[in-house]
Amino acid sequence: MIKHLLHSIVLISLLSTSLIGLAQQRQLKTDSLVINDSINGQVEYEYDTLKGEDVFDGKFFYQSVFTSHLESFAYEAITYEGVYISNIKEGDWSYAYKRLNPKDLKYVEDFKIGNLASGIELQVNGQFQNGKASGKWIVKSQRYNDSKVEDTLLTVRSTFKANTISGRIESKSPAIDLSGYFNADGYFHGEWEITHKTSDQPIKEVRTYEAGILKSYELEYKGKVFNLEYTNLDTSVDKEENWVDIGLQEGYFDILKLAKLEVIESISSSILFTAKKQSESTDDFITRSLSSLSFRSEHNIWQSLRGSDPIGLGKFKVRKYDFSSQEKVIIEKIETSFDNIESTLQKFKENPKLKLGKPMNEKLNQIELVYNVYSNDLSQLKTMVDVIGSDAFEYIDRTKVFDQIWPELRFPVELTYEFQSELITKTHAFPKQPEKNNFNLNKAYTLLDAIEKDVKTLNEEAKTIFQNMEAERSLSRDEEKLVSRKEQVEELFGNPDNENFNLYHERFQDLVLDLSENTFNTYGAYNLENKKDRIESVLSCFESMIKFHDFLGKLMAKDNKLDDVYTRTTFNPYVMVDMSERIKESLYQAFVDILQPYLLNKLENNFNCNDLGLAMNEMNKAYQKMLDLSNQDTRGIEKDLRRENDPQRILSLLELQSQY
Amino acid sequence: MSMKLTTSIILRLFVILMVTYHAHAQEGTTEFPDESILAEPETLTWFNNYANFRISDKWFWHGEVHFRFRENENINFIGDIAQIYNRHGIKYIPNKKFKVTFGGVLRVDFGDQTGDEFEDIRLEPRIWHEYLWMMPFEHLRVYHRIRIEHRWKKKFKKGSEYVFNNRWRYKFMMKIPLNKPKLQPGAFYFNPDVELILQSGKGIVDNPIEDLRLYPGIGYIASPRMSYSANMMYTTGQSGDFGGVYRQRWIFKFNVYINLDLRKFDDKIPDTSFYQ
Incomplete structure (x- = not known):
């Protein structure tokens, strides 16, 4: 009985395990992934078939190698390696950013062949718990030559709890060593010791913070200790003062720059200069050390991938003097x-x-x-x-x-x-x-x-x-144009031998030449201001006179055209001859005998710059109207026009309006 | 067709006709008198209406109605009605120098002989076709016209049979404007006109020259659609009864020429615009 029971339990256990295994089966997928909107790389990740292949679940690896825009390096490479649980970062994660120059030397690994390289690598190794930074974090920046480490440029060791930096932090570079402390809330706290490894004798700084507030600042230089203070920066909290948190990325060190660093003791200006220089160097180093945990240039390296909150990199407390x-x-x-x-x-x-x-x-x-x-x-x-x-x-x-x-x-x-x-x-x-x-x-x-x-x-x-x-330059150009136009008008109207010169040109010749001369002379008598005001209208007048020449040249053709359209040609089959006859005779004759002479006389009697354009327009409209009427039923108009000698009445009957 | 070719065709026709005439004359030599007899002239008046109706670009309807009067014992020129003459046809004018017409004629003849053995009216049907060449000069026009008629004719005597014969007509005429530089509305024109009419057929034995018509006239073109002319025509030709007798006629002719375009309005006037 017991034996059967044991067999059944074993069997059920085996079946359950198999089913769970089947249900949670992970798959590996390779895909392309763009980070920071522009960096294209290859991603290899595990996913759970039940959650869908878009949900990272399991191991994750991303790599991007791209041609560098930097002058000193040929390639850049970014890699991420870690673990996701349902799209949330979990456990160990590493980030590496390499700037590389390939060397001629080759290497073979497995069945891959590549080049040895020189350059710089930044590595960040840390842990996440449910998407929050946690545990020990290490940053290393190293210089490589022929793929071997040659120098370490930066080492940062720190600790995070629930995404907040806390506890001790140590940072080392060839020039500066730093040791500091954050309290549990992530404030700069306690003594921060900074050693500047100068060539002769190290310069040591001690900045003492109390929950983010800088309380004291000492500098040991050549065996002497100096006390420093930021004269414009409040260091003690009083009631009714507004004290606020300022993060590292929010410009704390910009505030220090405005706060005017002074040495309390009487010292030489050279020492003061050194103190300020080392202080600023420290500010930069602190910023660089802490930023390296989460930033490369302006990119937040951990936010480039899904599944974690922004990491708190420490904060200060400063008094805010609110603007009115x-x-x-x-x-x-x-x-x-x-x-x-x-x-x-x-x-x-x-x-x-x-x-x-x-x-x-x-x-x-x-x-x-x-x-x-x-x-x-x-x-x-x-x-x-x-x-x-x-x-x-x-x-x-x-x-x-x-x-x-x-x-x-x-x-x-x-x-x-x-x-x-x-x-x-x-x-x-x-x-x-x-x-x-x-x-x-x-x-x-x-x-x-x-x-x-x-x-x-x-x-x-x-x-x-x-x-x-x-304006003077423009006037000068316009006056050159004016002289040219006047010469053109004189050439057009002063030369009756020109083959284009017709009876109409002859009729208006003297009027145009007089108008041209008078307009030009009147303009010439103006002062500079008046000339600037009037040059456009004077030029326009000469343009009108030039157009008038063309207008008169075409008037003959228009007369002929009207004669043509008001003539009907009929083939007479008896005598085998085309015979022409005038159609709409009263209309045609009213135009030819009364209206057209009237319009020309009117222009002759009002020959000036203002009316010239209007007159041409008026005549053009009259000719066009006659042309339009040639194809229309005009029996009514013809009847009204019989024995009509008043040009105004004819204008009215032709539905034309006097333009000037 | 060129003017040279036109002249050549006319000359050839004339030669053929003259040869035919000589052949006939020689056969009947024994019956001819010593000299020809010139009959007393007859006087007539013709009122003629010529119409052309344009029905398409190149096709026309040709229609003529003539009222012809003759003298009687009491009145010269306009005594009795002699004929009512209807001539119709389809005219094709391929260009402004040539036209051809084909159609029919129905002439109603009124008899002037009294007695039971004579009919009062007889009908004379014809089929006709004509060819006209126009020679344009700067101020005047010259025309050559050949008209060929196939007619069925009979005498007024009751029981007479229709006899078929052919008429061969050649006309030369000119129209010379007098008061205008060309033939145009308002122009008076002088119209010299000569026509020779020959005939042939079984019944034509000794009288192949039917008529020679000389009729200068004066015309007036009122409009492209209406013209008028008046002529005094002298004609002479061999009598139908006996070839040696030459009849003579003096005829007043009053003519009206009507020319109408029956096409749609839009087809007549092309579009025009000044400024394009």
Whole structure:
């Protein structure tokens, strides 16, 4: 009995195991995968058939090798290796980024042949628990020569708990060693020791943090210990102060740069310089060390793949000096003013008309000199505006920072420039230089606003000069055209031997030549301003006269055409001859005998620039109307036109309107 | 067709006809008098209406109606009705220098002889076809026309049988504008016109020259659709009873020429535009 029971249990167990095995069977898939929107690589991953092949589940390996855009390297390669559980990173993961130059030496491994290579590799090894960084993490950056490690450029060792960096961190490079600590909340905490491995004697820094707040800062240099402090940075928390967390990536070290590092003890400026230099170097190293755990350039290496939260890389606590709404407005105005000043000065300098105009316009020389004064001070103003406009500006004690960013402007009392081989000296009302002692945000704005107004006023004057230069050049070109048009009119109407000269040309010859002469002479008597205003209409008048010549040339053809369309040709089979006869005779004769002579007389009696175009238009419409009517039933019109001699009435009957 | 070819055809026809005439004359020599007899002239007046109706680009309907009067004992020229003459045909004008017409004629003759043995009216049917060549000159036009008629003719005497014969007609005419540079509406024109009519057939023994017609006239072109002309025609030819007798006629002719286009309006006038 027991034997049977045991057999049954064994059998059931075996069956269950087989079924579970079948149900959880993993498959391997190879596919292409694009990361960071542009890096194309091959991925090999396991998936569970029950969850679908799009769900990473099991081992994961990604590799991308691509031609490098970097000057010093031929190829770059990225690899990820780790484990997913239902698309969530779990367990050990490694990331490697290589920059490679292949060498001529070959190697064979299994049945693959390749080249040895030199370059640099960054490796990040860490663990994840349910998609969160956890456990020990190590970063190594090493230089390779002929595929062998030659040097280690960076080593970082740290610990994560639930995605938060905590506990000790150690980082080493050929130049700096760093040892620090994060508390359980991920704040910089305790003593951070930084050793600068300088050639003569190591420089040692100790920064002491208390839950993210920098409490003390020591520097040991040549056996002496100096105390450093950031004068604009608050280090003790009081009530009613706003203290906020600032992450490493959120610009903490930018705040330090504005916070003005000072050595409390009296020291030489060379030591102060060294202290500041080493401090900035430390800031960069801390940033580099911590960033290397999760960033390569701007890419978050772990967020490039699915299945993990962004990793916390430590944080600080700083006091925030909130901007008032008025300060916000002023800061925006300061930035806008500076941009306007900078772009106006730049555009003026790059304007090609400046060089052309300077020899003729004294004012341009003066403006250029004033702009040069502002341009020389632009870098100081830019420094000031950059600080005021920076995100870090809200985290420092602004009452202490303005004397640091006060621009030391040197506006001259007089300007001396050369114009047409003469030295000219003039004064210019530059804005008043603000005093350093009580310089503040409002005064910074007042200064920039005054400069902007001055630059703008001068720019308007310069624009007027440039526009006048352009107008004069344009006028000169137009006047050349005018002379050419006048000559053309005289050639067209003053030459009766021309084969195109017809009776109409002859009739209007004197009128056109008189109009041409009078218009030209009247224009010539104008002053420069009037000439600029009138040149277009005068040119247009001459254009009309040239068109009028063409119009008259075609008038004969139009007469013939009308004669033709108002003539019906019928073949007479008896005499075998085509016979022509006038059709719509009263209509045709009303046009030929009354309307057309009337229109020509009217033009003759009102021959001027304004009406010439209208007259041509009016006649064209009348001819076209006659042409249109030739094919239409006009019995009604013909009946009304019989014995009609009034041209206005004829115009009305033909549904034409007098144009002038 | 060229003018040279036209002249050549006319000359050949004339030679053939003259040879035929000589053959007939020699056979009947014994019956001829010593000299020909010129009959007293007869006077007539013809009112003629000529119409052409254009029915397509090159095809026309040709229609003529003539009212012909003759003298009687009381009145010269316009005494009695002599004939009502209907001539119709289809005309084809391939170009402006040549036309050909084919059709039929029904002539109603009114008799002038009294007595029971004579009919008052007789009908004379004909089949006709004509060919006209026009020679254009700068101001005038010259025309050559050959008209061939196949007719069935009988005498007024009751019981007479129809006798078939052929008429061979050649006409030369000119139209010369007098007051205008060309033939156009408003133009008066001078119209010299000569026609020789020969005949042949079993019944034609000694009178092959039926008629020689000389009729200068004056015409007026009122419009491309309407013209008028008037002629005084002199004709002479061998009598049907005896070849030695030459009859003579003086005929006033008053002619109206109507020319109408029956095509659709759109087919007549082409589209035009000034500015294209």
